Amino acid sequence: MDRSVLWRPDAAALRETALARFAQENGFGVAEYESLHAWSIADPAAFWSRLWDFAGIKGEKGSVALHRDPAAWMTGARFFPEARLNMAENLLARADAAQAVIELDESGNRRALSADQLRAEVARVARGLRAAGVVKGDRVAAILPNRIDCLVTLLASLAIGAVWTSCSPDFGAAAILDRIGQVQPKVLFAQTRVTYGGKSVDLTSRIAEIAGQIPELGALVLVGSGAEAMDRPSILWEAFGSPGALDFAPLAFDDPCYILYTSGTTGAPKAIVHRTGGVLLQKLKEHLLHGDVRPGDRFLWYTNTAWMMYHWVVASMGCGATLVLYDGAPILKRDGGYECGPLWRAVEAEGITHLGISPKYLSTLMEQGYRPGAEHDLSSLRWLMSAGSPVSPDQYDWIYDAVGKHPGFASISGGTEIMGCFLLGSPLHPVKRGQLTVKALGMAVNVLDERGAPVRGRPGELVCTEPFPSMPATFWGEGGAARYRKSYFADRPEIWTHGDHATLNIDGTAVIHGRSDCTLNPGGVRIGTADIYNVCQKFPELTDALVFGRAVPGDEEIVLCVKLAEAADLTPDLAQAIRSRVRAECSPRHVPGAIYAVADIPMTVNGKRVEGAARSIVAGQVVANLASLANADCLAEYAALSERTAL
Numbered sequence: 117m118d119r120s121v122l123w124r125p126d127a128a129a130l131r132e133t134a135l136a137r138f139a140q141e142n143g144f145g146v147a148e149y150e151s152l153h154a155w156s157i158a159d160p161a162a163f164w165s166r167l168w169d170f171a172g173i174k175g176e177k178g179s180v181a182l183h184r185d186p187a188a189w190m191t192g193a194r195f196f197p198e199a200r201l202n203m204a205e206n207l208l209a210r211a212d213a214a215q216a217v218i219e220l221d222e223s224g225n226r227r228a229l230s231a232d233q234l235r236a237e238v239a240r241v242a243r244g245l246r247a248a249g250v251v252k253g254d255r256v257a258a259i260l261p262n263r264i265d266c267l268v269t270l271l272a273s274l275a276i277g278a279v280w281t282s283c284s285p286d287f288g289a290a291a292i293l294d295r296i297g298q299v300q301p302k303v304l305f306a307q308t309r310v311t312y313g314g315k316s317v318d319l320t321s322r323i324a325e326i327a328g329q330i331p332e333l334g335a336l337v338l339v340g341s342g343a344e345a346m347d348r349p350s351i352l353w354e355a356f357g358s359p360g361a362l363d364f365a366p367l368a369f370d371d372p373c374y375i376l377y378t379s380g381t382t383g384a385p386k387a388i389v390h391r392t393g394g395v396l397l398q399k400l401k402e403h404l405l406h407g408d409v410r411p412g413d414r415f416l417w418y419t420n421t422a423w424m425m426y427h428w429v430v431a432s433m434g435c436g437a438t439l440v441l442y443d444g445a446p447i448l449k450r451d452g453g454y455e456c457g458p459l460w461r462a463v464e465a466e467g468i469t470h471l472g473i474s475p476k477y478l479s480t481l482m483e484q485g486y487r488p489g490a491e492h493d494l495s496s497l498r499w500l501m502s503a504g505s506p507v508s509p510d511q512y513d514w515i516y517d518a519v520g521k522h523p524g525f526a527s528i529s530g531g532t533e534i535m536g537c538f539l540l541g542s543p544l545h546p547v548k549r550g551q552l553t554v555k556a557l558g559m560a561v562n563v564l565d566e567r568g569a570p571v572r573g574r575p576g577e578l579v580c581t582e583p584f585p586s587m588p589a590t591f592w593g594e595g596g597a598a599r600y601r602k603s604y605f606a607d608r609p610e611i612w613t614h615g616d617h618a619t620l621n622i623d624g625t626a627v628i629h630g631r632s633d634c635t636l637n638p639g640g641v642r643i644g645t646a647d648i649y650n651v652c653q654k655f656p657e658l659t660d661a662l663v664f665g666r667a668v669p670g671d672e673e674i675v676l677c678v679k680l681a682e683a684a685d686l687t688p689d690l691a692q693a694i695r696s697r698v699r700a701e702c703s704p705r706h707v708p709g710a711i712y713a714v715a716d717i718p719m720t721v722n723g724k725r726v727e728g729a730a731r732s733i734v735a736g737q738v739v740a741n742l743a744s745l746a747n748a749d750c751l752a753e754y755a756a757l758s759e760r761t762a763l
């Protein structure tokens with residue numbers, strides 16, 4: 117495996133990082149990350165307590181950092197049981213005085229609020245929530261695009277101790293009701309008209325349908341216009357609440373703050389309840405130490421308001437960064453072609469220091485031959501980051517060729533369930549081609565083989581063996597605690613099994629190969645899907661691909677479905693070229709047994725490939741959670757796949 121170094125931290129800059137300071141304050145040199153990490157998981161009470169102080173958390177820490185329950189090593193652990201704090205207070209305390217938040221959209225509009233203006237907005241809406249009868253622990257829901265108003269609903273809810281939950285406006289009514297319908301919100305904030313990719317969509321009837329099916333709803337607040345067309349009582353955003361003081365409810369560390377959703381293979385999406393202190397501490401650690409976020413930085417992560425990356429980037433305010441929100445498509449269709457510039461224009465115009473994107477976005481830029489570094493002045497950019505799925509080695513090369521040599525790059529990996537990451541970047545480490553940089557501090561990450569033995573340099577199951585503060589409090593609803601334990605601790609009691617197939621390397625870097633429930637098993641050898649995607653990406657004839665296993669007598673064959681570029685054909689020569697390259701760059705075991713051209717690849721609403729849905733439907737099984745797919749219709753083609761002749 118080629119792990120060539122693509123970037124190294126500058127020696128002087130390295131000493132200025134918070135991670136270097138934190139290491140030194142705790143007795144470790146800047147080159148002793150492995151020891152620092154070992155300490156952080158060997159003595160989690162000391163590590164998280166030092167982190168609380170280092171991050172300057174406002175609130176009462178209490179005298180106990182970690183209460184352990186030997187009978188329930190992970191699920192019974194309680195961090196800071198005596199603490200009192202408020203997340204909104206902590207995020208707003210360090211908000212940039214001049215420009216706390218900037219909102220940009222695909223039409224080129226811009227709006228910015230100072231810290232005082234943002235606080236005033238949060239105070240107004242918090243007062244509105246209180247007047248609507250919302251008390252600590254009540255749920256407040258949002259179906260809003262990534263604009264300042266959405267941020268205000270989040271901060272106002274957290275300020276009064278309510279639990280904030282959201283769905284992106286592009287979800288259908290059934291998908292939204294499957295999610296926020298579960299948690300009975302008292303107030304719903306929604307926008308009735310949204311614009312994406314140049315198309316303006318009227319959501320009035322969708323919002324009315326959703327509101328009508330939540331019996332507990334006390335108030336529907338409409339952002340923008342639309343109240344007149346709504347066939348149920350609603351209040352306009354501007355009229356909600358009243359100016360006044362901003363008070364913060366002191367909360368226990370484990371009091372809930374957010375509910376997020378992930379869809380499993382059966383039943384309704386899991387409604388994951390997250391802990392106030394755990395989320396705050398975890399995210400501040402990730403931004404301060406791993407992301408090197410400093411006061412005055414500007415952070416834009418391209419996300420909708422429901423993906424965990426939204427909550428993640430919002431927390432960068434707590435390090436003094438200006439939050440830059442972007443509403444719209446990151447790549448626009450113009451004059452029969454693609455306009456790839458919006459996010460890079462934002463970097464240049466706003467002096468963005470941290471930009472978050474996804475591998476899918478990188479693939480499109482690469483396909484388009486776009487070179488952001490040649491088109492824009494990106495000198496402000498210190499860190500480019502990516503999440504959502506594995507970043508291929510070629511994409512690492514592309515970044516250091518087409519974006520520039522100067523930014524650090526971090527492919528980060530974790531999940532909605534932990535509101536954080538197991539693997540992160542580091543301002544103290546080189547960036548190596550195709551590798552996630554380090555195990556996150558405080559996270560006892562390991563990879564276990566089929567025997568349950570920890571392994572290095574070989575793929576296995578990604579686990580976490582020690583408690584961490586951002587473990588979910590529970591799943592919402594009856595039997596939630598049992599469902600939570602079953603989801604992550606059924607395979608290994610009191611060891612978190614995340615469901616990722618990964619390799620930890622001896623140099624401390626890591627690779628994620630894909631979801632372990634989608635791991636391929638031809639001839640009994642476990643293979644990650646990412647390796648095959650990395651090869652497919654090199655073919656200009658392919659715009660996307662999907663890989664899954666199909667049972668054949670006594671074995672499993674690898675099925676590769678390819679989405680072809682315009683004017684491309686899946687010819688025997690192309691199929692042969694794909695197979696040869698997979699054999700050469702991966703192994704003979706990776707070579708697909710069957711290759712099909714398909715019209716579309718099933719994706720979640722958050723843009724992740726859904727291999728499991730294709731695998732199930734090809735096997736004649738029922739596909740659960742169709743509502744979580746952005747393009748469930750495309751599965752009809754997969755249902756008939758086995759009747760076609762494959763190449």
Ligand SMILES: CC(=O)CC(=O)O
Binds near residue numbers: 424425503531
């Ligand atoms: C950080 C992540 O890994 C986010 C995700 O689950 O998509």
